[in-house]
Amino acid sequence: xxxPGTVVLRLETTQSREGALDGAWxxxxxxxxxxxxxxxxxxxxxxxxxxxxxxxxxxxxDVPARLMxxxxxxxxxxxxxGDDTVIITRGDRDHFSLLVVPPQASRDAxxxxxxxxxxxxxxxxxxxxxxxxGIGSEPPAEAT
Numbered sequence: 001x002x003x004p005g006t007v008v009l010r011l012e013t014t015q016s017r018e019g020a021l022d023g024a025w026x027x028x029x030x031x032x033x034x035x036x037x038x039x040x041x042x043x044x045x046x047x048x049x050x051x052x053x054x055x056x057x058x059x060x061x062d063v064p065a066r067l068m069x070x071x072x073x074x075x076x077x078x079x080x081x082g083d084d085t086v087i088i089t090r091g092d093r094d095h096f097s098l099l100v101v102p103p104q105a106s107r108d109a110x111x112x113x114x115x116x117x118x119x120x121x122x123x124x125x126x127x128x129x130x131x132x133x134g135i136g137s138e139p140p141a142e143a144t
Contacts, residue, residue: 007042009098010114020125024117025086026101026110032060032076033067039086040069047090050074054087059100084126084136099126105135 011023027035032055040050052075057063063078077087088096099117101110113133116124130136 007038008101008110008114009039009042010118011046011096012118012120019118019120019122020097021085021099021117021122021129022096024099024101024114026105026114027103029103030059030061032063036067036076037069040067040074040088043088043096044070047088047096050088050090051092052077052089054079054089056080056082056085058082059084084130099129101130102135109133109135 008026009023012019012021025039027039029035036053040053044050049072050069053067054077055063057078058080059082063076065076065078067074067076084100086098086100088098090096099113101113105113113129113135116122116129116133117126124132127136
């Protein structure tokens with residue numbers, strides 16, 4: 001695991017952005033106030049100002065409506081989506097979808113999942129990547 005205060009992040013390096021995901025993030029905890037500012041600071045350096053972030057409220061502790069990051073207010077969209085991603089919005093409509101690796105993942109599994117998330121043209125969903133790398137589990141079967 002990285003030192004506290006550092007961000008474990010991988011972004012797709014091509015301009016095509018043809019894959020299902022644009023990158024991956026491995027937070028240290030489920031504390032939005034502790035984790036999100038560092039991520040947004042790092043993303044701002046690469047992408048420019050971030051307008052909003054979409055988070056799965058079920059995956060995080062105490063999700064606020066806004067966060068101040070580098071002197072800018074960033075809106076937090078809160079959805080109970082359960083899809084193992086975070087959606088970053090730059091400008092009005094430029095969205096980046098990042099796989100969120102659970103904090104408890106082993107280093108090897110997390111790095112493998114992050115590498116799969118940035119494969120050019122990759123079509124696997126976040127959940128499929130987590131299952132394939134041994135981090136996630138199969139969703140429960142629907143009752144018939």
